[in-house]
Structures are given as C-alpha cells and as structure tokens.
Amino acid sequence: MSETELDPRVAPSFPKAAKASLRDAQLRANVRRATDTIQAKRHKLVEEKKDWQELRESARQIRAHVLEHLRVYLEEFERNFTRAGGHVHWARNDREAQEIVVAIAKEAGADEVIKIKSMTTEEIHLNDALEAAGIHAYETDLAELIIQLGHDRPSHIVVPALHKNRAQIREIFLREMHLTELGENPADLAEAARKFLREKFLRVQTAVSGANFLIAETGGVCIVESEGNGRMCLTLPETLISVVGIEKVIPRFADLEVFLQVLARSATGERMNPYNSIWSGVTPGDGPRNMHVVLLDNARTAVLADSEGRQTLQCIRCAACLNACPVYRQTGGHAYGSVYAGPIGAILTPQLMEMQHGESLPYASSLCGACYEVCPVKINIPEVLIHLRNKVVAQKGWYAPEALAMKAMASVFRSERRFRAAQRLARMAQLPLARRDLPIVGQDAPTGQDSGSGWVKWLPGIFGGWTQTRDLRAIPRESFREWWESRLT
Amino acid sequence: MSSAREEILARIRQACSGDAESAAASYAEITRQYQQAAKLSREEILGLLTERLIEYDAHVYRARETEIAALCRELFARRGAKRIVVPGDLPGAWQSGAEFVADEDLDARELDRFDGVMTAATLAIAETGTIVLQNAHAQGRRAISLVPDYHLCVVREQDVVETVVEGMRLLEATRHLPTTLFSGPSATADIEMTRIKGVHGPRFVDIVILGA
Numbered sequence: 024m025s026e027t028e029l030d031p032r033v034a035p036s037f038p039k040a041a042k043a044s045l046r047d048a049q050l051r052a053n054v055r056r057a058t059d060t061i062q063a064k065r066h067k068l069v070e071e072k073k074d075w076q077e078l079r080e081s082a083r084q085i086r087a088h089v090l091e092h093l094r095v096y097l098e099e100f101e102r103n104f105t106r107a108g109g110h111v112h113w114a115r116n117d118r119e120a121q122e123i124v125v126a127i128a129k130e131a132g133a134d135e136v137i138k139i140k141s142m143t144t145e146e147i148h149l150n151d152a153l154e155a156a157g158i159h160a161y162e163t164d165l166a167e168l169i170i171q172l173g174h175d176r177p178s179h180i181v182v183p184a185l186h187k188n189r190a191q192i193r194e195i196f197l198r199e200m201h202l203t204e205l206g207e208n209p210a211d212l213a214e215a216a217r218k219f220l221r222e223k224f225l226r227v228q229t230a231v232s233g234a235n236f237l238i239a240e241t242g243g244v245c246i247v248e249s250e251g252n253g254r255m256c257l258t259l260p261e262t263l264i265s266v267v268g269i270e271k272v273i274p275r276f277a278d279l280e281v282f283l284q285v286l287a288r289s290a291t292g293e294r295m296n297p298y299n300s301i302w303s304g305v306t307p308g309d310g311p312r313n314m315h316v317v318l319l320d321n322a323r324t325a326v327l328a329d330s331e332g333r334q335t336l337q338c339i340r341c342a343a344c345l346n347a348c349p350v351y352r353q354t355g356g357h358a359y360g361s362v363y364a365g366p367i368g369a370i371l372t373p374q375l376m377e378m379q380h381g382e383s384l385p386y387a388s389s390l391c392g393a394c395y396e397v398c399p400v401k402i403n404i405p406e407v408l409i410h411l412r413n414k415v416v417a418q419k420g421w422y423a424p425e426a427l428a429m430k431a432m433a434s435v436f437r438s439e440r441r442f443r444a445a446q447r448l449a450r451m452a453q454l455p456l457a458r459r460d461l462p463i464v465g466q467d468a469p470t471g472q473d474s475g476s477g478w479v480k481w482l483p484g485i486f487g488g489w490t491q492t493r494d495l496r497a498i499p500r501e502s503f504r505e506w507w508e509s510r511l512t
Numbered sequence: 513m514s515s516a517r518e519e520i521l522a523r524i525r526q527a528c529s530g531d532a533e534s535a536a537a538s539y540a541e542i543t544r545q546y547q548q549a550a551k552l553s554r555e556e557i558l559g560l561l562t563e564r565l566i567e568y569d570a571h572v573y574r575a576r577e578t579e580i581a582a583l584c585r586e587l588f589a590r591r592g593a594k595r596i597v598v599p600g601d602l603p604g605a606w607q608s609g610a611e612f613v614a615d616e617d618l619d620a621r622e623l624d625r626f627d628g629v630m631t632a633a634t635l636a637i638a639e640t641g642t643i644v645l646q647n648a649h650a651q652g653r654r655a656i657s658l659v660p661d662y663h664l665c666v667v668r669e670q671d672v673v674e675t676v677v678e679g680m681r682l683l684e685a686t687r688h689l690p691t692t693l694f695s696g697p698s699a700t701a702d703i704e705m706t707r708i709k710g711v712h713g714p715r716f717v718d719i720v721i722l723g724a
C-alpha cells in the first residue's frame with residue numbers, strides 16, 4: 024500500500040480503493056488487531072470514569088460555544104500570543120500556509136526541520152512543499168518515522184502506522200537506517216528510533232508542529248504526545264512553527280481540565296498522555312526564541328457556515344471513531360484517500376474540499392452509530408453523513424456515480440448482516456419509545472443534538488445490549504441502506 | 513498577510529453571530545457536572561498516585577525531609593548516576609551522592625552528557641499518575657528535565673491532589689509559565705498498540721514523595 028495518494032483531488036474513489044484494501048489480508052489483520060487492542064483499553068478506562076458522560080457533555084458544549092464565538096477567541100488568542108512575544112500568521116488555504124512556513128524556515132536559515140506529528144501539516148502536504156524549497160523535514164514521532172522511512176502514507180489519525188506490524192517495521196528500519204542488526208521486539212525498534220533521532224534533536228534548530236489546543240485567554244499552545252519527541256522539538260530549537268486549524272482554539276486554560284481527560288482516554292486508552300506541554304509565547308531562556316503560529320482556514324470557514332455540517336469542527340482528533348467503525352476496521356485508512364480517515368474523514372474531507380472531491384466518502388458508512396457513541400465531543404457523525412449525502416444528491420442527482428459505486432461495496436458491509444437484522448428488530452421494538460416525528464432518511468435530518476425528537480434514551484433487551492449505545496438515534500423506519508437498495512433493484 | 517486575516521475573520525463573522533458580549537454570557541452557561549473535588553482521604557490519594565506511577569514503570573519512594581539525602585545517595589548509586597544536572601535553586605540539602613552541576617544555559621549536547629537530572633515539581637495528580645513541572649522554583653527550564661535519560665523528581669506530599677480538575681485549577685495562578693505534565697517515563701504504543709517504555713524523554717524515572 025505504499026505511495027497511496029492521500030490527496031482527495033487525485034485519490035481513487037472510496038469503493039475502488041477499498042476493494043484493493045480488502046484484498047490485502049495482512050493489512051486487514053494488522054488494522055483489526057490494533058483497533059481491537061485500542062478499543063479494549065479505551066473501554067476499560069471509560070468504564071472506570073464515572074463522570075464520563077458529564078465530561079463528554081461539557082466537552083461538546085465548550086467546543087460548540089467556541090465555534091459560535093470563533094472570531095472572538097481567535098482574536099483573543101492572537102492578542103495574547105503576540106503580547107507574549109510570538110508571531111501569528113493567517114493562511115486562507117494550503118498554499119498560503121506552505122508559503123508562510125517555508126518563508127519562516129528560510130529566514131531562520133534552515134535546510135532541515137524536525138517535525139512533531141501533525142494532521143494539519145499532513146493536510147496541507149507541508150513536507151512536499153518544504154522539500155521543493157530545499158528543506159528536508161524529519162518526522163520524529165515513531166509512527167510518522169515509520170511512514171516516512173517506508174515511503175508510506177498515514178492510515179490513522181493517532182497511530183498513523185497501525186497498518187504495519189513489527190516485522191514490517193523492522194524491515195523498513197533495517198533498510199533505511201542502514202543497520203546490520205536489529206531485534207524485532209517493539210522495544211528494540213523504539214531504541215533504534217531513539218538513536219536515529221537523538222542526533223537530529225540535538226542539532227536541528229527549526230521545528231514544525233501542529234497543536235492540540237490553542238488557549239485564547241493566555242495565548243497558550245498545548246501539545247499532547249507520548250514519546251518525548253514533541254518535547255524535544257518544542258524545547259530545543261531556536262524556532263518553532265505551529266500550523267493550527269482555526270477551530271482548535273479553546274476559551275480558557277481551565278477548559279483543559281475537560282479536554283485533557285477526554286482526549287487521552289479516547290485516543291490511546293490511557294488516563295493521561297505520557298506528556299502534555301503547554302506554553303504561552305516566548306519565555307526568555309526556556310525554549311525557542313522565535314515562536315510562530317500559522318492559523319489555517321482551508322475551507323473551515325465554509326464548514327462553519329453550514330449549520331448542519333458545523334459540528335464537524337468540534338473534533339479533537341482522538342480517532343476513537345476510526346477504531347469503532349466497522350467500515351474502517353475492514354478497509355484501513357488509505358481507502359479514504361485523505362489524511363483524515365474513518366468516520367471523521369468521511370465527513371471532514373468532502374467538506375474541506377467544498378464538496379468538489381471525496382464525494383463517495385459520505386457513503387462509506389453503514390450509519391450504525393458506533394462513531395457517535397464513542398465521540399468525546401458528541402459529534403453526531405451519522406447525522407452529518409446523511410446531510411452530506413443529500414448535498415451530493417443535490418449536486419449530482421440520485422444516480423451520482425459515487426453513490427452507485429457504493430453498491431459494489433457490499434462486501435464491506437456484508438459482515439454486518441447481524442447488525443442489520445438487529446436494526447430491523449430495534450425498529451419494531453422501539454415503536455412505543457420514540458416519538459414518530461422522525462425525519463425520513465433521505466430528507467433533511469434535524470440540526471442540533473439531543474433536540475428531543477426521535478431520540479431513544481433507553482432500549483430494551485437485545486438491542487440495548489448489542490450496541491451499549493447510551494444515546495441512540497431512533498432508527499428510521501427504513502434504513503438508508505434498505506431504502507437505497509430498494510431504489511436500485 | 514493581513515488581507516488573509518481580514519478575509520478569514522470576515523467569513524467567520526458571516527457564518528456565526530457570536531461576539532464578545534454574547535461570548536461571556538454563553539460561556540457562563542456551559543454545564544460542568546463532572547467530578548471536581550477530591551473524594552479520597554489523604555493517605556488514599558498518596559496511595560493512588562504511587563499505584564499509578566508504578567503502573568507506568570516509574571519507581572516511587574516516600575521520605576521525610578531528614579531522610580531525603582540518604583535516599584538520594586541510594587537511588588543515584590542504584591542507577592549508576594554520577595553526574596547530575598540540577599536547577600540552580602534546588603535545595604542544597606537534597607544534593608547528595610553525586611556530582612551536581614547547576615544549569616546555566618547548558619546547551620543540548622552538554623545536557624546529553626549528564627547521567628541524570630534532579631528537580632522538584634509543582635504538583636502531582638493521583639488519579640492519572642501525573643507530575644507537573646513548571647519553569648518555577650527548583651524545577652528549572654524544560655530542557656534539563658528532558659534530555660538526560662534519568663529523572664529523579666521530588667514532589668511534596670501537600671502538593672498531591674486527587675483529580676485532574678483540582679490540579680488544573682491550582683495551576684491557574686501560574687498558567688503563563690512553560691508547563692509540562694508527565695505521566696511516567698516516555699512511552700510509545702505505535703507498534704502494535706503495545707505500550708513500551710522509553711523513547712526520547714527520560715527512560716528512567718524515580719519519584720520521591722516528600723513528607724514534612
């Protein structure tokens with residue numbers, strides 16, 4: 024699967040790419056194994072957290088509040104970060120962001136940079152732009168290093184190399200690090216990465232990162248990570264450039280008390296990430312002297328303007344929805360043709376492309392709702408998927424090629440026969456429970472979450488146990504699938 | 513550049529109506545029903561912190577002020593650590609059992625040649641096994657507790673809280689300082705989702721919980 028293009032403008036449609044993935048038994052086994060492990064860890068830690076639902080609700084409210092007041096918080100962040108000695112730049116699109124980063128790196132005299140894993144820099148294909156300007160970027164996150172050395176592409180938001188197993192990683196390291204000997208335990212592989220990168224940490228004077236959160240009140244930047252490569256990059260160099268989507272801002276330092284708790288548990292199934300770093304601008308004698316934040320729009324304002332799609336921007340990139348998604352678990356990440364894979368990718372990518380590319384992605388889902396159930400900021404992904412399908416249909420008509428091609432995807436969904444049977448059963452069982460003023464799938468779904476109508480808080484018997492869903496959308500009388508298939512046959 | 517800024521802000525203004533006045537009121541309405549205060553006793557909290565840190569593969573010791581010098585000698589000997597970098601304001605009474613060098617703008621390569629680092633901490637969070645370091649008293653700048661492979665960190669009993677919420681609220685007062693939260697030695701789960709200890713940050717961590 025190397026050299027898979029993750030640019031929605033040129034990537035093959037999901038059904039086509041997924042078919043190729045489905046034939047790769049090794050890839051499917053690796054993805055299945057990794058997502059099983061991470062889900063089990065997450066499940067255990069979410070269960071022990073008695074106030075999980077309350078945390079989720081606060082996280083959702085804070086993120087929704089930020090989006091409604093985005094301008095206020097961005098300006099506040101800019102003011103405070105600048106006052107603390109940092110520089111803030113604004114980029115309308117990927118090209119502008121690339122140019123800004125290249126210009127800063129050149130001014131710093133850099134011909135190489137060290138990088139902290141960042142989805143945003145992947146989104147704008149920054150490494151290619153740096154390379155074209157004669158600046159080599161070293162990825163320092165272990166998984167990103169595996170991807171870079173293997174000339175591969177990330178397939179997961181949090182664990183980008185989860186489609187590779189230890190034997191494959193060992194092969195890549197042996198070849199690319201020119202080693203003659205290397206054990207095959209994960210610890211041996213991590214040790215090899217440590218040695219390979221240490222010299223770069225001590226030498227390279229310019230670093231590039233993303234950020235998990237920007238804090239408006241303090242002009243703060245927060246990065247969470249595991250390995251310490253992030254700390255190396257954000258502490259040792261002279262210059263640090265952080266490329267951050269405009270939606271990443273949070274109002275106050277105190278709001279971290281919510282996000283740090285939900286993020287680690289959702290992302291890696293840990294109570295806390297091994298390392299969280301928070302800083303505000305420049306601190307003389309401690310860390311980089313030149314601190315830059317590049318605020319990236321790249322169609323986020325268009326998503327913001329769509330009242331039904333807007334909740335997509337609440338995302339904190341934990342990847343829990345990928346791990347839980349029966350489609351992702353079958354196909355892996357590359358099939359999504361974007362750096363954002365899985366359910367969040369299926370809704371984010373087409374919107375970031377202003378519905379010009381990636382139109383098959385909203386169909387890459389069975390609408391089972393598992394993504395919504397695990398999402399720590401309660402993004403109703405199925406609702407947005409349906410909204411986007413309507414947009415595709417409005418643009419291209421009912422026989423949109425993307426939608427038709429999904430029929431060929433039956434193999435992905437087939438394993439979910441049990442799911443569909445349960446879905447029908449649930450429809451019968453819920454009759455007395457849900458109000459009947461449901462939207463008919465295929466028409467506009469209601470906006471906003473927990474709006475009351477059509478929401479089933481409790482389901483009896485088999486269905487309740489089957490999904491462990493806490494807050495489940497009432498099942499439409501006809502599922503999208505059934506309805507779609509009936510149209511075609 | 514400024515035109516990109518103006519254009520983005522204008523697009524946001526078009527998309528949402530929220531302004532500075534409505535922001536304050538709307539922020540105040542956010543519900544926070546999650547656990548905020550501690551539920552455990554002091555001894556249980558210290559026990560929980562110890563348990564969590566050990567889970568992460570850190571070693572944990574308890575000592576009183578009068579015992580700390582002897583404990584340090586023992587730990588440095590056990591770790592084979594002879595040259596230790598310390599922040600200039602680390603209490604002298606703690607510095608025993610190694611050659612101590614006060615950090616004065618040492619560069620990264622010099623830091624890399626130390627066997628270890630010894631610092632205090634701002635606070636610790638028991639629930640998550642987290643230690644908080646800030647560029648504040650006896651903790652030094654971030655690089656010194658990052659580059660050396662061994663970290664001996666002293667946290668005072670009175671600075672241990674139970675929940676993340678309590679911890680973050682205590683940090684409010686010094687929220688502008690560079691802050692690092694660490695939960696155990698550096699780790700990765702990037703290979704087959706197995707947590708393995710030790711990548712770039714300190715691979716060996718000893719925590720001393722210091723009683724009065």
Ligand code: SF4
Pocket residue numbers: 289337338339340341342343344345367394397398399400401402
């Ligand atoms: S959509 Fe939700 S679950 Fe998926 S990555 Fe974003 S925050 Fe995590």
